[in-house]
Amino acid sequence: MTTPLAKPIPIPDADSRPYWDGANQDRFMFQRCRACGAAQFYSRSLCSHCRASDLAWEQARGTGTVASFTVVNRPPLAAFAADTPYVIALVDLDEGIRFLCNVTGCPPQAVRIGLPVKVIFESRAGSDQKIPQVRPA
Numbered sequence: 001m002t003t004p005l006a007k008p009i010p011i012p013d014a015d016s017r018p019y020w021d022g023a024n025q026d027r028f029m030f031q032r033c034r035a036c037g038a039a040q041f042y043s044r045s046l047c048s049h050c051r052a053s054d055l056a057w058e059q060a061r062g063t064g065t066v067a068s069f070t071v072v073n074r075p076p077l078a079a080f081a082a083d084t085p086y087v088i089a090l091v092d093l094d095e096g097i098r099f100l101c102n103v104t105g106c107p108p109q110a111v112r113i114g115l116p117v118k119v120i121f122e123s124r125a126g127s128d129q130k131i132p133q134v135r136p137a
C-alpha cells in the first residue's frame, strides 16, 4: 500500500530482475546479445537488433553523458513536489546504451547536453529497491 507522498517503486519482472537486483548491489546491469554483440537497454527477452534470445548480462562502468534533459517544475505526483525543480535526462552510457533518470547532486541550471555524469543508486523511503540515477562526474 502506498501513500500519496510515497514515490513509486519499480516492480521487477522476469526480464528486468537482474537489472534491479544489480542496482541493489550498486551495479548498473544491461544486456548484450551473444549472437550479434549489440548492447541493449531496457532489458527484453529478445535482442532488439537481431531477435536472438541468447542474451548475457554485463555490468556498465557507470559513466556517460547527458544526451537530452528537461527541468520539472510541476511534479507529476505529490511525492515529487519537494524535489522541484529537478532534472529528468536521457543519459548515454559509455557502453552505447541510453537510459532515463534524474540528474542529482547539482542545481538544474548546471545540467547541459554533453555533461559527463556518473551513475549513483538512490534509496527510496519504504523500499529496499535502489533506483539508478546520475550525478555530474
Ligand SMILES: [Zn+2]
Residues within 6 Å of the ligand: 033, 034, 035, 036, 037, 038, 047, 048, 049, 050, 051, 052
Ligand atoms: Zn542480436
